[in-house]
Every structure is written in C-alpha cells, then in structure tokens.
Amino acid sequence: EVQLVESGGGLVQPGGSLRLSCAASGFTFSTYAMRWVRQAPGAGLKWVSTINSGGGSTSYADSVKGRFTISRDNAKNTLYLQMNSLKPEDTAVYYCAKAGPGPPPGQGTQVTVSS
DSSP: OOOOEEEEEEEEEEOOOOOEEEEEEEEGGGGGGGEEEEEHHHHHHEEEEEEEEEEEEEEEEETTTTTEEEEEETTTTEEEEOOOOOOOOOOOOOEEESSSSSSSOOOOOEEEOOO
C-alpha cells in the first residue's frame, strides 16, 4: 500500500521559512518522479513543484519560483520542500504525491503564513 506522510507545516510570519517533509513507503520511491501540490482555503488543488526520480531535474509553478526548493533523499525515501520568503498567499494544505494524475493520497500538512 502506497503511503505518503507529510510533516513540517505550521504557523509562520510573512518572510519566514519552513521545510516540509514527505515520508514515502509501499513503493519503490527512487524510481518515481514526485510532486508537491497545495490547496488553499476554498480553492482546488494546485501544482507547486515536481522533481524527477534521480533529483537532477526540477520544475516550479511561477508563483513559487525562486522561493521554494524541492529535493529528495532516495536513501531515506523522503521528499522535501524548502519554502523561503513565505507570503500570506502561500497559506494552504500541502500534499506530496507521485507525479501524474490522481489526487494525493495523504492527509497533507497545514501551512499558515500570517502576522
């Protein structure tokens, strides 16, 4: 059974930083591209970033480019999202998932950016 458990969210002031983690199990993590998506209050899921299986290729939504960094540790079966210069509009529940169609399977982690 595929399991993806997100953690690291919280309340942070504008301009602050957070590092999200996603622990993967139930599949061969190192062979899959992975993505982060987010869902703001009252809105649908939006793609944030994708990383290829080896970690050498990444892509970002324009809204987070230059502020967020996706990475992975295949030895630890863990995906990361380093978020810097956070803005109130980054407030959302963040989910990790395999790249591709379909909803993320996990519960997500709440990120709230507010003063």
